[in-house]
Amino acid sequence: MNASDYGLAGRGADLFTTLTGTFDFDAHEIPTVVELCLTATLLERLESAMASEDLIVMGSQRQPTANPILGELARHRGMYVRLYSALNLPELDEAGKHIDLSNPRSVRAQKAAQARWGKVSNG
Incomplete structure (x- = not known):
């Protein structure tokens, strides 16, 4: 199972490689994984397009x-x-490593990663 088999590129291909290298998916889950990764690829393209556009048109x-x-x-x-x-x-x-949410240090690391990647957490 390769990312290129599904037409994935960029962020979507990276995500596919990470997910399929980390988890064992059942056959019925693969279409959802592929859709997730296609969505990540599309988001990357939309974000790239928006970078050169005005917010107001x-x-x-x-x-x-x-x-x-x-x-x-x-x-x-x-x-x-x-x-x-x-x-x-x-x-x-x-x-791509599991975060142990029962460990306070892991929770702090998760919040730091979310802040770094622009994800807001009110927890």
Whole structure:
């Protein structure tokens, strides 16, 4: 099972390699893993496109409006979270190692990683 077998690239290919190298998935879970990784690839492309765009653009009635890419980013980020949750995976650190949430040091490391990657946690 290779990322290239599913047309994955960039972040999605990296995620696929990490997930399939860390976990043993049943055959029925593979489509969800692939969709998760395709979503990660698409998010990477949307983020790249948005980097060179304005946040506010002219709407059809010449009114200022949010760039439509922002809505697509939000929609696909939500899909990513739902797909990841559907796999019921344990928390991983940035190296793909399991985080033991019962260990306070691990919890602190997880919060530091989330802050570093721009994920907000109120816990």
